[in-house]
Amino acid sequence: MCDTCGCNEKEGVKRIYRIQERITKSNEEIAEKNRAYFLKNGITAVNIISAPGSGKTTLLEKTIEALGDRIKIAVFEGDIETTLDAERIKNKGAFAIQLTTGGACHLDAQLVHKAIHEIEKMEEPPKLLFIENVGNLVCPASFDLGETLRAVMVSVAEGDDKPLKYPKAFKTSQVFIISKTDLLPHFDFSIEKAKEYALSLNPELKVFALSAKTGEGFDEWIAFLEELTSS
């Protein structure tokens, strides 16, 4: 067919638009609103990311026990189903809101935004807000929630190579927590290796190794949170 007069072209005009925009733009816009809200109200929001069973809820229970009488704490509990974890947090005397994602593998900024309306009902806003993400080291890493700080956690039972297997979670975090250090005698987990791998991905990471069960290393974590909320 003819290539000069255009008679072989389909009806209609083809137009090409060149843009450069993040696909996660709409999530990031809401995340910025959340971040502005936290900043304005003096709330330090910590997004905790880990695999299922690393001990996120237990870490929070112990943290509330240690800090709850000095610092007002609230928790957003992300889970696919059930309100079990929120009940555990409430039993420790902190304000908790369960976010059930109904199947989704991660929290997004919109879900957190909805929960913010719930904390507005508190008499006194919290100084410290923990956002416990859905147990998953992959998907939550791609969604900014507007948090002040992101903490990624790996338990001793999971293995010290986790940073290399889930690089995005470590690249986007500021804190790396190694949990269940009381299990070290039973597993071939090297804290040094885990640190080395994590720091090779993200040299800025602040690392904590602790056991919520025995309290080992917990003082450093609590001191860190106190300093974080005092500024």
Place this chain on the structure above:
Amino acid sequence: MHEASIAYSLLQMLLEIGEKEGAREIRKAVVKVGKLSGVVPECLSFAFDAMKTEYSKTENTRLVIVEVPLTYLCRRCGKTFTREDFIFPECPFCSSAETELIKGEELDLEEVECEV
């Protein structure tokens, strides 16, 4: 499978552009996916193709994914180099460990081809 959420966001972006430009249909979308973006290209394609038929303007949209390799800049000698993996990215020219990832985290919509 957070690629489903990302495919949904992408579709919304395309529909918005289509609306703004008065397009009859969107023929093609070019997306850049970095190796360290946290997104698996095959999963994104699968989710996109499953969802695109929900809208008449995107039912025939072809998704083209351009994978972006990991590119590092050496802070010591200033040279750049690409790597297959991200484990201890030492500079191949001067062996420095002080390197910085400059490409590979993209998740961008780059180009949209519309029929108006």
